[in-house]
Amino acid sequence: MHTNLSHYKEILIKGIWRENPVAYQVLGICSALAVTVKMSTAVVMSIALSLVAAFSGLIISSLRHWIPSNIRIIVELTVIASLVIVTDQILKAYLYDISKQLSIFVGLIITNCIILGRAEAFAMANNPADSFVDGLANGLGYSMILLAVAFLRELLGSGQFFGFSVIPQFLYDMGFQDMGIMVLAPGAFFIIGLLVWLKNSLPGVSHEKK
Amino acid sequence: MSDNKKSFKKNRIYVVFFALVIALVFSVLITTAATMLKPLQQQNMALDKKTNLLEAAGLVPEDRKPSPEEIKQIYDTHIREVHADPRGQILETPAGNSLQLYLIHTDQQVQGYIVPISSRGLWGKIHGYLAFEQDGETVAGFSVYSHSETPGLGGEIESNWFQDNFKGKKILNASNQLVSVGIAKGKVENLPDKLQDHYVDGISGATLTGRYLSEGLEETLTKYETVSIIFRQKKGSQTNVETILDE
Numbered sequence: 001m002h003t004n005l006s007h008y009k010e011i012l013i014k015g016i017w018r019e020n021p022v023a024y025q026v027l028g029i030c031s032a033l034a035v036t037v038k039m040s041t042a043v044v045m046s047i048a049l050s051l052v053a054a055f056s057g058l059i060i061s062s063l064r065h066w067i068p069s070n071i072r073i074i075v076e077l078t079v080i081a082s083l084v085i086v087t088d089q090i091l092k093a094y095l096y097d098i099s100k101q102l103s104i105f106v107g108l109i110i111t112n113c114i115i116l117g118r119a120e121a122f123a124m125a126n127n128p129a130d131s132f133v134d135g136l137a138n139g140l141g142y143s144m145i146l147l148a149v150a151f152l153r154e155l156l157g158s159g160q161f162f163g164f165s166v167i168p169q170f171l172y173d174m175g176f177q178d179m180g181i182m183v184l185a186p187g188a189f190f191i192i193g194l195l196v197w198l199k200n201s202l203p204g205v206s207h208e209k210k
Numbered sequence: 211m212s213d214n215k216k217s218f219k220k221n222r223i224y225v226v227f228f229a230l231v232i233a234l235v236f237s238v239l240i241t242t243a244a245t246m247l248k249p250l251q252q253q254n255m256a257l258d259k260k261t262n263l264l265e266a267a268g269l270v271p272e273d274r275k276p277s278p279e280e281i282k283q284i285y286d287t288h289i290r291e292v293h294a295d296p297r298g299q300i301l302e303t304p305a306g307n308s309l310q311l312y313l314i315h316t317d318q319q320v321q322g323y324i325v326p327i328s329s330r331g332l333w334g335k336i337h338g339y340l341a342f343e344q345d346g347e348t349v350a351g352f353s354v355y356s357h358s359e360t361p362g363l364g365g366e367i368e369s370n371w372f373q374d375n376f377k378g379k380k381i382l383n384a385s386n387q388l389v390s391v392g393i394a395k396g397k398v399e400n401l402p403d404k405l406q407d408h409y410v411d412g413i414s415g416a417t418l419t420g421r422y423l424s425e426g427l428e429e430t431l432t433k434y435e436t437v438s439i440i441f442r443q444k445k446g447s448q449t450n451v452e453t454i455l456d457e
Contacts, residue, residue: 034360066219066228067219067228068219068220068224068225068228069219070220070225071225071228071229074229075228075229075232078232078233078236079232079236082236082237082239082240085240085243085244086239086240086243089240089243089244089247089251090243090247092247092251092254093247093250093251093254094250096251096254096255096258100258100356100368101365101368104333104358180414183363183415184363184415
């Protein structure tokens with residue numbers, strides 16, 4: 001049991017931190033640019049993507065002995081697309097406002113490289129439980145970056161946190177201005193770039209052999 | 211064993227069979243989810259439309275989120291869906307090529323009217339409402355309930371600062387000609403004085419959304435001009451909902 005637990009912990013740490021999908025594998029950048037203007041959309045996107053990654057891993061891994069290898073990508077995509085559509089439907093039914101703001105990006109989880117990447121690289125070769133944890137770990141790793149980027153963009157771009165103004169008025173009176181570029185895509189590029197740099201320059205995480 | 215597995219996975223009939231089963235299972239899953247959640251989604255959509263209608267009319271408290279019952283109650287007491295024939299006559303029921311609009315009333319006294327907007331956007335259609343005061347030329351409010359613009363850029367057409375801009379704008383120029391209301395490129399205060407009444411602040415990074423929405427608004431307002439003329443003729447006088455419908 002103990003070995004099992006530390007085994008899952010290993011997978012989690014790998015997905016969330018050491019091989020973080022955004023910062024290390026540089027996958028999923030498109031949506032990381034798009035939905036990180038505000039915290040609220042980033043949170044829902046993170047949850048949706050983590051769940052889809054975890055369950056697609058679980059399902060694909062359970063089927064891996066029966067999936068014919070020449071149509072495996074199509075099968076993986078069928079599984080992923082179905083899960084994404086169901087997620088989208090659930091959001092529309094229970095979180096209508098947020099689903100309106102996320103608009104096309106929930107649908108675009110289908111083409112998110114993280115999910116297909118994990119399905120191909122991990123779920124096809126490992127058991128269902130491991131694949132579930134791996135999908136979840138990568139989803140959380142993605143979420144971590146997404147939330148960090150959204151936090152900085154919302155704070156610097158609109159002076160808000162979850163829609164509440166947090167920059168005190170006297171700073172504006174002193175001439176502080178919201179950074180318009182943070183609301184635009186280039187702002188996300190800068191922040192993601194800086195985060196990747198920061199993460200990879202922390203001691204002990206660099207994968208580059210010097 | 212593994213050789214066995216390999217061979218059955220290469221069998222063409224098996225591949226086709228597997229593909230069919232997968233397709234069937236997942237289409238059943240999607241259909242079930244979509245059918246079961248449909249009533250809830252439709253409720254959300256209907257409520258969202260009503261909320262937006264009321265927002266355009268300025269009947270929703272802005273500091274808090276009203277409950278669904280509250281929305282329904284305000285809607286029932288203040289809004290009346292009507293139609294207008296091509297000459298601008300207000301009818302109770304749709305006829306031929308009549309246009310849909312909504313009357314805003316308090317105790318049956320008409321306060322203004324709301325025109326549904328359907329405009330081209332950058333990525334898809336923009337649907338919303340434009341409310342007018344009873345004089346038929348002053349914009350009372352604007353709201354959007356469905357669009358596919360980029361969140362944070364064109365998507366800002368949903369935000370309060372953008373929609374609040376429309377309040378008090380005029381769709382007629384000094385010589386009483388229809389000029390519609392447009393979205394400026396940048397801030398309105400940088401425009402010449404005589405244009406400031408007909409433009410709202412633009413969204414930075416969403417020039418195209420602004421341009422398409424301006425075009426859409428102008429198109430809609432041209433179509434509804436006959437209705438607006440009817441309201442302009444009544445300028446100032448109190449009108450009962452029933453009298454408007456009888457005329």
